[in-house]
């Protein structure tokens with residue numbers, strides 16, 4: 001098994017090897033309530049007995065308890081909800097079940113699995129944006145196991161609930177798969193979509209049992225309760241067998257050159273992928289960007305073809321922008337062994353079947369321990385041993401974790417954070433609910449804390465009208481509410497010569513990835529962008545084989561639109577207000593692929609992208625900084641470090657997620673004319689986080705200072721001032737000066 005392991009692990013690039021012990025599985029007898037047909041169907045596909053956690057969760061759900069099953073990747077969570085739902089569908093010819101997943105890929109896998117059981121009368125069907133109009137009516141009338149996603153529920157099924165009346169009336173189970181994906185603003189929206197679903201079901205007389213599946217997490221019962229608004233029981237004791245996993249941390253080596261040059265994480269990952277594939281080891285390489293997935297696949301193919309011509313064909317790239325058929329075909333090829341290596345962007349985009357691989361290589365730390373274990377969980381066939389390699393990128397955060405394994409192993413994963421009472425989510429969601437049917441006072445209690453106040457505010461602003469029978473939606477048409485808050489249509493990538501649609505790129509990344517001159521890779525083949533037509537959301541490309549890669553450079557700016565509120569604390573100012581965050585891709589570099597050498601820099605003429613949002617910011621006078629002992633040269637590093645730590649600590653105050661927030665620090669901002677730290681909501685119109693930060697600024701900044709102080713690292717680490725999402729490669733950062741700045745701010749701010 002994994003014959004290259006021993007050679008690799010003795011190399012100097014390995015900074016730590018963590019052995020995760022094998023675990024024996026515990027099976028139990030099938031619960032006696034399981035329907036005979038269902039039991040036979042599982043037996044037929046080779047499941048002779050359930051694991052203990054599957055049976056426990058299934059029995060709770062059968063008994064009508066809401067349950068969350070939070071166990072590892074590949075522990076068979078789907079049986080936990082399929083057993084009670086399908087048994088019910090077989091024993092009650094009218095009952096229905098609704099399955100929700102965060103991605104279409106996962107729903108497609110589930111559909112395949114449930115359809116494969118071939119149970120009469122269940123008629124499982126996917127109902128999503130790709131479902132042809134002609135099939136929708138049939139699904140509503142006849143399917144008893146509908147697979148969809150929260151977006152479809154929000155945009156189509158709930159507003160059109162009368163068409164779904166027959167389905168909702170008989171709704172026995174709601175399955176929420178991969179529920180840890182619902183976090184931050186998106187998660188808070190989904191929490192209300194689920195409450196709207198409960199209300200719609202109740203309207204027709206149903207009160208379904210919720211079964212949730214989650215990755216292992218800190219407090220799954222609490223997170224599931226917040227997501228659904230229900231009391232949820234957790235099953236967390238994983239009884240599935242696991243092969244031993246060897247988890248290696250990998251620091252790309254320095255060359256013998258003078259001065260030495262560090263090998264790139266991309267090249268190391270491609271080498272590892274090629275070495276594993278050569279040894280017939282089925283391997284998945286995870287990377288952070290689409291571009292890197294394409295490059296790694298292309299590098300690894302080159303390496304393999306030079307060892308044995310034709311071997312390169314066993315490696316491919318996989319990412320979300322590909323067309324659905326291409327993605328399914330790639331997954332099948334890896335499962336069948338036709339492909340041995342795949343470079344992929346995101347664990348969530350992959351199908352659930354894709355576990356039991358021999359090795360996983362991560363090109364860079366994925367940012368959270370939760371994502372790291374999710375990716376690592378793809379490795380390890382039942383009973384077999386597996387290898388996971390985490391390759392550090394040339395970035396202080398990655399370097400820190402490969403030299404501090406205690407930051408990764410033996411610690412619980414981060415809890416997903418969401419806040420349904422966020423007024424910026426609650427208000428729009430109440431409008432959606434009112435559109436679906438007038439909101440009575442008992443409805444408002446379903447929507448939780450703040451709903452009564454939010455409804456009367458909506459009535460005061462004219463969005464809703466209050467009548468004796470409840471709050472009514474007054475506008476024409478449906479409320480325009482975007483669950484993901486990203487905005488903009490995806491850009492289609494089209495080959496000019498053939499008119500072929502190669503794939504799509506989301507609007508937010510189109511400027512960076514599809515600017516004129518950009519090298520666009522698709523399945524290892526290269527294309528160069530000729531034209532980016534923003535009005536029609538199309539990029540025209542031609543096939544080419546350049547020896548360079550392209551690297552966009554962008555500039556982020558914050559400008560103050562208006563101040564809503566401020567605190568004048570002498571040399572310190574604290575502000576809440578509306579800001580425009582501007583991001584502009586201004587130029588790109590061409591770099592030789594072989595050496596990384598910069599060939600040239602080309603300016604670009606792309607319009608800036610603007611985000612109007614809400615920010616909290618503080619200013620500190622230069623004189624106060626010098627009195628505190630911060631030298632002018634240290635100001636940028638001090639403010640930048642204080643900004644990162646404050647963003648990291650904001651979830652304490654605002655129950656948001658650090659990925660929902662952005663920041664900017666500068667030694668002199670044109671609008672404030674002072675050294676300034678901005679922290680802003682990363683969602684159009686704001687999401688309420690900055691507002692809470694402003695209201696609790698002293699508490700927030702005290703916690704920030706204390707966290708930096710308490711960290712035992714010498715000059716900064718991911719636990720204090722480094723950020724996994726920094727646009728400046730975590731540079732400059734000055735840990736002691738950040739503490740000095742925060743002390744100065746706190747000494748003036750009123751408590």
Ligand SMILES: [Zn+2]
Pocket residue numbers: 711712713714716717718719720721
């Ligand atoms: Zn630290």
Ligand SMILES: [Zn+2]
Pocket residue numbers: 640644723726727728730731
């Ligand atoms: Zn930064």
